[in-house]
């Protein structure tokens with residue numbers, strides 16, 4: 001969502017006549033779009049802002065803008081902490097930056113708006129990828145996961161109207177986009193807050209996007225297991241363009257920890273959902289998010305996370321060390337896990353995740369997979385790079401250009417990528 005917002009910030013600045021500078025030292029306006037989900041991005045921002053402050057001492061006319069979730073979380077303190085910041089805005093008030101610059105910037109003084117009123121999706125877009133695009137379907141989140149800062153910084157969930165989403169998907173397809181990723185903090189609870197005459201659910205939205213000519217692949221992220229209901233599973237099964245990949249954050253394998261995280265499902269319900277999805281969608285790839293070191297997590301709880309990973313055999317997983325966020329429920333829970341234990345747990349979890357991912361990818365060798373070509377390989381300029389419908393990166397040889405859908409014979413694998421060569425061209 002943060003990357004999507006950055007594309008919109010860029011698009012908005014371009015519409016005001018501001019192009020991208022080649023280096024921060026040459027920029028007239030420097031914009032930081034921040035994340036505050038864990039402490040690490042906060043620390044990195046402090047270093048970046050330190051550099052910006054030094055630049056600004058040399059060039060006082062340079063504008064420094066700080067947007068996004070960190071700005072929202074620190075709205076009372078940001079100008080105090082960083083006196084050289086000219087303008088700040090939360091994730092729901094990106095247009096504020098444009099208004100401020102258009103109104104003459106310094107002439108109107110410093111300020112920020114903290115509202116959650118604007119869909120970034122309504123702003124002009126600067127697409128980094130010509131054949132793939134994000135489509136924001138909702139903003140905010142009504143869940144109350146004990147560790148998570150998102151509801152505090154992005155506000156209550158608001159769904160975008162279905163007509164606007166489908167119109168955007170149609171415009172994108174007409175401009176050559178072949179793959180869309182529907183985005184929401186809790187993407188599959190989309191639609192519940194719409195007015196009664198518009199009320200619908202996420203499965204219907206998948207079907208409507210599937211019907212858009214030219215949209216050949218649909219992805220969505222991230223669904224909450226508690227909201228993954230039958231109509232969404234049915235739509236996944238029946239819509240040809242919905243990819244065989246679900247990123248389904250589990251967070252923990254221990255029902256006790258899931259309860260204190262307020263995830264509202266337990267281990268067995270999560271496993272049931274995995275079975276339902278695998279029955280409905282043959283050859284489904286599953287990804288997940290996992291947190292280690294949540295307050296009170298015992299060795300047994302952590303073992304339960306390891307055994308969940310072993311039981312599901314995820315194709316990929318993002319693994320995080322629990323990071324206390326000020327103002328969240330978990331930040332005041334007792335029994336913090338010592339740092340050293342957190343790191344040990346992360347290490348053994350990553351080792352297991354990689355071992356399983358490597359085995360899952362090895363199972364693809366010898367198969368032919370449909371790949372959307374993204375461009376040259378990052379590691380070998382003689383090869384191309386793309387993604388399978390199951391969302392695995394493939395480096396491959398063969399005649400094709402970015403935007404092609406090609407059939408690639410998989411010949412080798414690692415825990416994160418596949419390698420192969422073009423078998424046939426599917427469609428151009």
Ligand code: 5AD
Nearest residue numbers: 037147148249289290320321322323
């Ligand atoms: N500490 C560690 N990980 C977190 N996440 C969210 N909040 C925290 C936190 N305080 C993780 C969750 C979520 C992902 C986007 O980030 O796993 O799914």
Ligand code: SF4
Nearest residue numbers: 141143145148150185
């Ligand atoms: Fe955070 Fe939970 Fe909402 Fe995801 S569902 S954004 S983890 S509160």
